[in-house]
Structure formats: C-alpha cells, structure tokens
Amino acid sequence: MKKNSSISELIEKARKKDQKAFNTLLNTYWSDIYRFQFSKTNDEDEAEDITIKTFSKAFDKIHLYNESYNFKTWLISISKNIFLDHLRKQNNNTISINKKESEAYKIFDETPTVEDQIIIEQNLAQLLDYIKQLKPHYQEIINLRYFREMSYKEMAQYLNEPMSNIKVKLLRAKKLLANIIQKHKKIE
Helix, strand or coil: CCHHHHHHHHHHHHHCCCHHHHHHHHHHHHHHHHHHHHHHHCCHHHHHHHHHHHHHHHHHCHHHCCCCCCHHHHHHHHHHHHHHHHHHHHHHCCCCCCCCHHHHHCCCCCCCCHHHHHHHHHHHHHHHHHHHCCCHHHHHHHHHHHHCCCCHHHHHHHHCCCHHHHHHHHHHHHHHHHHHHHHHHHHC
16 A cells, blocks of 8 residues: 555544544654754754644644645644744743833743732632543543653653653543533533
8 A cells, every 4th residue: 555545544534533543643744743843943842742732733623634735744834833833922922122121121020919829729720620520541641741740751651651652642631621621611
C-alpha cells in the first residue's frame, strides 16, 4: 500500500472518530511538527506544548482538511498559526516604550489581592470538581502534567507507557475536560 493512500485512509477513519487512526497520524507526523516548532521556539517544553495544541486543533478540525493539500503541510500551517498566536500573546505582555518614558519604569505589584486570592481558590476548587468527573486515568494524567508539572518524558517513565500514549491521553483528557466545563457553562 502506498504511503499517500494509507494516510488518506487514516484521515478518513479519523474523520469517523477512530482513535487508532488519530494515534497513527500523531505518531507519523509528531517528529515533523515538533522539529518545526523546536526550530522556532528553541525550547523543548514550549515546542511540545505547541505540537500538542497543533494535533488537538487538527483533530478537532479534521473534517475541514482538503485532500488536495499534503496532510503534513496542513499540520505545519496549523502549527505555524498557533505559534504566531503564542508570540502575539507574549508580545501583549511587553511594555511599549513609545508611551511616556516614565511609564516604562513603573513597577506593577502583581501580587493578588485578598479578593483575587479568594476567586483563584474558588476557581481552582471548581476546576478540581470538573477534573473529578473524568475517568481516573485521565485525572491522573492531568494531575501529573499540570499539578505535579512533569514533562512528557517523566510521565512516560512514571506510568511505564510510551510517550506517544501519554501525549494522546493528555490530548484526550484536555478535550474531555473542556467538554465538561462547556456543559457546566451552558447550565449556569
């Protein structure tokens, strides 16, 4: 079977929500997208995070993929846009020196106020309630990545699973968590 026809078949299966097809596509293109991002960011963690976001967005929008383009090119295009968004967010946090010169030297106290701290704690408690609605293995993967701040490699070693499985599980856990949060937002 030719590579192009097998990729087309995988894409078709992925459009039908076939998890194995998603995993195979992720494993096939992961290193290409990661290398592309690493060349842009020069930071392993940032490159991994953007690569995960790339596959997440691609799998969410796979029904929009046009077969007249190469799938890898489509993924890189998504990845490039996510990277540009990431840069824009970073640039929004910088101070413009074109404003009054004295404004550049103002020091902002970023310590949360008592009210902010209460809101943060309430939001964290609510987030933990949402996480508890996930299946235990998804709870664990979210906990390891975001609360214990483990790298993908550390998670793979800790769970004794291949890194590609960890990435797919985290991707899936984030999607399921987002769906739970969306449902609760609609109810409120």
